[in-house]
Amino acid sequence: MKEQLNEIIRQVYNKKNRNLFTFLTGAGISAESGIPTYRGIDGIWIKGTKFHKPEEFGTFKYFKENPEEVWQYSLFRKKMFENAQTNESHHEIVEIENLLQDRFHLITQNIDNLHRRSGIKTIYEIHGNNRxxxxSNGCKGIENLPDEIEGKDIDEDLTEKDIELLKCKxxxxxxxxxxxxFDEYYDEKTNKKFSSLKIAKNSGILFIVGTSGATNLPMAIAESTLRYGGTxxxxNTEDNLFTELVKDKKxxxxVRETSTQALKTIREILQTIIAE
Structure with a gap:
């Protein structure tokens, strides 16, 4: 595996066209930080005594009917994310960005802010973010969650001040x-749909790290890289939908290792090539 990686990284590094190195990350990369993966056995959303499947709870329809409940859960996750620490995989990716500079791009499905906290500069958050x-009526642009709104415990209600700050002015x-x-579509403004597909088209290598390919845009990103000749x-630690996509491709x-092991190998290969 290391020899294969060394060969393709060297080829792409020396190419003039379609020579970007792109990393597509998902929940698996944050698991080491203690954040539950989205679709694993711990991926069922729990709120109070109610049990929800993400496909039911994580919808705009459910939010319109139960905004306070959804916000309580969102602020519970905010507290979880803020208490989590970046892990070795996040740090390895930062080192790789430092080596590759403007030839590096990170596309992430994660909303937890850990990549940004680790120091990544070039990042496309295709599932949005928790910041x-x-x-909800579409009348204003995107803005930061007010600093006064703090993360909450799972059974902690919104305050009157929270509710006031969470209403459109x-x-x-x-x-x-x-x-x-789940009931929404990718766009450019929130999800960087077209930007990420353009990056995929110009990527000599797309490294898929800690994601199974269960949503549309990540799969389209991989398909685009393949279509234009990228590798x-x-x-991932086990086979997934991306594995199925590439099974007949040359x-x-x-790579069936942990993300930290694989990213360390990639970083070491790049260091060697750049030093030559």
């Missing part, structure tokens, strides 16, 4: 988290 809010509707819900490197490398 920002927007009017123009129309009075509830503000909502700036994230992609997919599937870094331009692929399957």
């Amino acid at each position: 920002e809010i927007k009017c 123009e129309c009075g509707s509830w503000m909502r988290p700036n994230i992609l819900w 997919i490197v599937d870094i 331009n692929k490398i399957i």
